[in-house]
Amino acid sequence: MNKKRKMDNTSRAIAKIKETNWAKENPQSSKEIADFLMKIKQNFDSIPGYPKVLKDIITNQPLQWFNYFSQIRCANFLREKGLCIKAFDKKKNGKVVDLEFSNGLLCEIKSFETKLDKDPTAIEYEEHVFDNFLKQKLVPAFENQEADLVIIDNIFMYESKNYRFLEYFMSFDEDPDTERYEILNNKLGKYKSKILLLCFSGSMTNNPILKFIGGEWKIIFNTITY
Numbered sequence: 001m002n003k004k005r006k007m008d009n010t011s012r013a014i015a016k017i018k019e020t021n022w023a024k025e026n027p028q029s030s031k032e033i034a035d036f037l038m039k040i041k042q043n044f045d046s047i048p049g050y051p052k053v054l055k056d057i058i059t060n061q062p063l064q065w066f067n068y069f070s071q072i073r074c075a076n077f078l079r080e081k082g083l084c085i086k087a088f089d090k091k092k093n094g095k096v097v098d099l100e101f102s103n104g105l106l107c108e109i110k111s112f113e114t115k116l117d118k119d120p121t122a123i124e125y126e127e128h129v130f131d132n133f134l135k136q137k138l139v140p141a142f143e144n145q146e147a148d149l150v151i152i153d154n155i156f157m158y159e160s161k162n163y164r165f166l167e168y169f170m171s172f173d174e175d176p177d178t179e180r181y182e183i184l185n186n187k188l189g190k191y192k193s194k195i196l197l198l199c200f201s202g203s204m205t206n207n208p209i210l211k212f213i214g215g216e217w218k219i220i221f222n223t224i225t226y
Contacts, residue, residue: 009051009054009055009058010037010038010041010045010054012054012058013037013054013057013058013065014033014034014037014038016057016058016065017030017033017034017057017065017069018030018034020062020063020065021062022062022063022066029204032203032204032205033069033204033205036073036076036204036205036206037072040072040076043076043079044072044075044076044085044088047085047086047087047088048086048087048088049087049088049089049090050088052088052089053068053071053072053088053089054068056068057069066155067111067155070109070111070153070155071088071098071099071109073153073200073204073205073206073208074099074109074151074153074198075088075098075099076205076206077198077206077208078099078101078107080206081221081224082224083101083102083220083224084101084102085099085100085101085102086100086101086102086104087099087100088100090106092106092145092146093146095144095145095146096145097145097146097147105148105149106145106146106147106148106149107147107148107149107150107151108141108145108147108149108150108151109150109151109153110137110141110150110151110152110153111152111153111154111155112132112133112136112137112152112166126169126183126187129165129166129169130169130183130187130188131187133166133188134187134188134191137150137152138150138188138191138195142191142194148194149194149195149196149216149217150191150194150195150196151195151196151197151198152166152195152196152197152198153198153200154167154197154198154199154200154201154211155200166197167197167199167211167212169184170184170195170197170211170212171211171212172184173192173212192214192215193214193215193216193217194214194216194217195212195214195217196210196212196213196214196217197210197211197212197213198210198211199211
């Protein structure tokens with residue numbers, strides 16, 4: 001008698017995603033994600049921690065799975081850039097960081113959506129966005145989780161206009177010798193060089209636009225040997 005083959009974690013994760021209302025409302029994107037997870041399976045299955053990320057997709061509530069999928073798509077972007085992913089969900093001093101590279105650097109992946117409680121002036125927009133960015137994402141990642149680098153993944157781009165504020169303010173880095181540039185540096189300080197801001201605009205899975213590349217990320221990308 002033939003026994004039904006047990007589904008592996010990748011297949012179970014895909015099935016879980018397809019059950020969500022989001023997938024039913026976005027069938028094309030859902031199919032893209034499913035095809036993507038199957039395609040990268042051979043690259044990631046043997047990496048420590050990856051099976052747990054898939055299980056997190058399987059066991060968490062609807063749309064929470066996207067945070068774990070974000071971890072996977074950012075890792076794949078880095079892999080395609082030539083970085084070697086050593087581990088997912090690396091434990092350090094009782095904390096967990098999303099990725100460990102082969103050189104030992106730890107990278108945390110965050111999403112960010114600015115919550116605006118009022119209708120502030122332009123100056124107050126800057127203060128509000130940067131203060132929330134620091135408090136909600138950068139300080140926890142760098143100080144609490146002890147990450148060396150951070151990726152901000154724009155997972156809210158399809159549903160939120162507020163995320164665009166962060167992209168806009170990070171673009172101040174393109175205007176040296178201006179007050180805008182000073183604002184950015186004064187607010188982000190030592191964290192600025194450690195940030196990579198990605199926008200998956202044309203695809204849910206591949207070829208994100210690099211909206212901001214911190215100095216330490218530039219060094220990493222420039223020293224990769226293909």
